[in-house]
Amino acid sequence: MALEELMPLVYDELRVMAKRYLSGQNRAHTFQTTELIHEAYLKLAGGEKKDWENRAHFFGVAALAMRHILVNYAVSKRSQKRGGDRHRVTLDDDSVVSIERTDEIVALNEALTNLETLDQRKGRVVELRYFGGMSIDETASVLKVSPQTVQRDWRFAKSWLMRELTC
Amino acid sequence: MNELARIEEIYHAVVDLPEEERHRFLSESCGDDAELRCEVESLLSFDEKAGSFIETPPDDLAAALLADRPGHDIVGKQIDHYRIVSQLGSGGMGEVFLAEDTKLFRKVALKLLPAQFASSKERKLRFEREARAVSALNHRNIITIYEIQEVEGFSFMATEFVDGRTLNDLIADGPIPWQDAAKIGAQIASALDAAHSVGIIHRDIKPANIMVRPDGDIKVLDFGLAKLTAPPGESGSFDTRDHNARNRVMGTIHYMSPEQALGADLDERTDIFSLGVVLYEVLTGKRPFAGQSDAAVYNAIINIEPPSICDLKPDAPQEFAGVVGLAMAKDPDHRFRSAAELHDALRGLASGKRPEIARRPAVPRPGMWRSLPGLTLAALIAILILVIASLFIFLPTEAPRKLRPQASNSTS
Numbered sequence: 196m197a198l199e200e201l202m203p204l205v206y207d208e209l210r211v212m213a214k215r216y217l218s219g220q221n222r223a224h225t226f227q228t229t230e231l232i233h234e235a236y237l238k239l240a241g242g243e244k245k246d247w248e249n250r251a252h253f254f255g256v257a258a259l260a261m262r263h264i265l266v267n268y269a270v271s272k273r274s275q276k277r278g279g280d281r282h283r284v285t286l287d288d289d290s291v292v293s294i295e296r297t298d299e300i301v302a303l304n305e306a307l308t309n310l311e312t313l314d315q316r317k318g319r320v321v322e323l324r325y326f327g328g329m330s331i332d333e334t335a336s337v338l339k340v341s342p343q344t345v346q347r348d349w350r351f352a353k354s355w356l357m358r359e360l361t362c
Numbered sequence: 363m364n365e366l367a368r369i370e371e372i373y374h375a376v377v378d379l380p381e382e383e384r385h386r387f388l389s390e391s392c393g394d395d396a397e398l399r400c401e402v403e404s405l406l407s408f409d410e411k412a413g414s415f416i417e418t419p420p421d422d423l424a425a426a427l428l429a430d431r432p433g434h435d436i437v438g439k440q441i442d443h444y445r446i447v448s449q450l451g452s453g454g455m456g457e458v459f460l461a462e463d464t465k466l467f468r469k470v471a472l473k474l475l476p477a478q479f480a481s482s483k484e485r486k487l488r489f490e491r492e493a494r495a496v497s498a499l500n501h502r503n504i505i506t507i508y509e510i511q512e513v514e515g516f517s518f519m520a521t522e523f524v525d526g527r528t529l530n531d532l533i534a535d536g537p538i539p540w541q542d543a544a545k546i547g548a549q550i551a552s553a554l555d556a557a558h559s560v561g562i563i564h565r566d567i568k569p570a571n572i573m574v575r576p577d578g579d580i581k582v583l584d585f586g587l588a589k590l591t592a593p594p595g596e597s598g599s600f601d602t603r604d605h606n607a608r609n610r611v612m613g614t615i616h617y618m619s620p621e622q623a624l625g626a627d628l629d630e631r632t633d634i635f636s637l638g639v640v641l642y643e644v645l646t647g648k649r650p651f652a653g654q655s656d657a658a659v660y661n662a663i664i665n666i667e668p669p670s671i672c673d674l675k676p677d678a679p680q681e682f683a684g685v686v687g688l689a690m691a692k693d694p695d696h697r698f699r700s701a702a703e704l705h706d707a708l709r710g711l712a713s714g715k716r717p718e719i720a721r722r723p724a725v726p727r728p729g730m731w732r733s734l735p736g737l738t739l740a741a742l743i744a745i746l747i748l749v750i751a752s753l754f755i756f757l758p759t760e761a762p763r764k765l766r767p768q769a770s771n772s773t774s
Contacts, residue, residue, distance in 0.1 A: 228419040265424060270474070296423055303416070313366050321416070328419035350377070351370050354408040357415050361408075 205253075205260050208235045229328030232257045251337045258327025258337075265326065266304045269297035306359040310352060317352040320345055372402045377409055440464070442511060444472055444520065460523060463508075469523040470508060492586030493519070496557050503553035505573070505581045524581045529569035533643060540678040543644045544712035546572070546580055550637055551705035553582040558630040558701055562586065565628065567636035568617040569643065615659055616649050620692050623660045631694040634704055638689025638697075645682065646674040650690065664692070682711050 209231060236253050303325075311318030316338065323334045331349070335342040372391050376384045384406075392399035437446050437459070444461040450471060461472040490510050497507040506522040529546065532538060538546075550572060557564060564571075564585055573581045619635035621628055642650045650668030653659040662668075668690070671683035685707045691697045698704040 228421050228424050261424060265420060300420065300423065325416045325419055347374055350409070351373060353412040353415055354405045357408045357412045358405060
């Protein structure tokens with residue numbers, strides 16, 4: 196199966212798994228993005244040859260998918276909020292998503308987009324580490340650079356993004 | 363070295379130094395450049411504060427958000443002067459909703475544009491310019507854009523609402539008669555011709571971007587959007603694998619032209635190729651370029667001639683197969699010269715006329731002969747004559763020679 200065809204499946208698979216985690220039976224188990232992506236990979240890669248090339252590729256796509264999902268959602272949550280008094284929306288009580296959290300994601304995404312225009316790779320490092328939940332080593336494999344480079348990019352990007360968000 | 367790289371270099375050189383050494387190093391490396399020093403110091407001050415910042419993925423948020431359907435919860439809400447009625451579809455390009463314009467009391471399709479591109483102003487301006495230019499053509503086969511707006515950091519585009527189905531859905535339903543395929547194709551080609559005439563290439567012609575109304579009229583969607591979502595500057599540290607991953611997220615690679623697959627410069631003939639691929643699929647129900655991996659699909663697009671339409675769809679006229687074959691020529695120079703030419707050929711087919719495609723530059727291409735019925739017949743007759751002739755010429759002399767060793771074997 197071509198990875199391009201995989202993308203909508205990854206998206207759907209991630210969603211189905213998340214639903215299962217939240218359905219109650221798995222509440223004891225903490226939801227982890229990285230674990231979710233690994234599981235989705237094992238399930239979707241199925242009997243296919245699991246060479247690292249494909250795996251790295253898959254993780255790259257999955258991190259991007261997670262970013263899409265989160266940002267799109269956060270944006271739609273915000274649009275509810277700004278629907279005005281007439282269409283006031285209160286989020287479900289058991290929802291862990293607060294308006295503050297969604298605002299944070301949207302703001303981070305904007306700052307990250309700015310960083311990407313200055314330094315594409317640093318943007319990818321943050322996308323993979325934060326949205327994809329990947330370790331330094333995994334990120335290095337996906338980007339085909341050394342872990343030291345990822346470490347440096349990550350440290351600098353964090354300072355840069357934090358300043359962007361607080362100033 | 364660009365500015366950020368310079369700042370970063372100094373940053374890493376001093377970030378782990380004790381306070382006094384840090385000052386000394388900064389004085390040396392920044393010299394009189396107060397701005398540079400200020401920038402580095404400002405970032406350094408965030409190094410400690412950053413601590414656990416974004417170290418943990420937003421798992422809680424991901425869990426909650428993933429469990430929900432996208433866009434589902436904005437149905438019934440108001441965005442600007444639009445009331446969201448229902449979700450029409452979703453795709454790589456963003457969510458699409460049916461909405462009601464509360465000022466003008468009309469139905470509109472509201473498309474949320476990809477959030478992460480919202481902050482690239484240059485890109486957005488270019489997209490808006492193109493989208494508006496195409497919309498301004500007032501072509502009956504191009505969707506009309508009402509407005510492009512930004513509300514609190516997210517962008518949406520309000521367009522004419524087309525009550526119909528995407529060509530993608532129609533293909534999934536089963537075979538489409540070739541006469542209908544010709545009519546659909548002619549309308550798409552007409553839309554492309556109009557857009558090309560103002561210098562705009564679609565770049566992402568695919569069944570999901572074609573709306574078909576119940577009366578058979580079609581509308582081409584998303585002019586300019588492909589460019590909006592293309593990765594910035596193909597050069598630099600951005601690697602092509604990444605580029606492809608992003609293409610994948612945004613859509614499908616199956617309708618790409620060879621020049622697109624190769625990352626080469628594009629002109630309007632890329633749209634002609636993609637329309638050829640769409641028509642092939644509409645006619646046969648199969649994509650011409652398939653593969654187990656992206657690499658295989660790219661390879662097929664660039665190097666492999668697809669199976670003959672005549673074999674897959676015997677009732678389609680050979681002329682139609684010829685038109686599609688010509689649109690899908692690997693070399694842009696061998697395709698129809700313009701969307702107008704393709705339009706004429708398809709309209710001719712729809713009205714029962716034979717298209718004049720024989721006047722293309724006669725460059726032999728594999729599979730080409732299939733598309734020219736006269737040539738096929740001539741070739742078949744020639745082959746038949748050769749075969750019959752060879753029977754008479756070779757049989758009497760060949761046969762005994764072949765029989766001889768066998769005969770000697772059997773006797774020994």
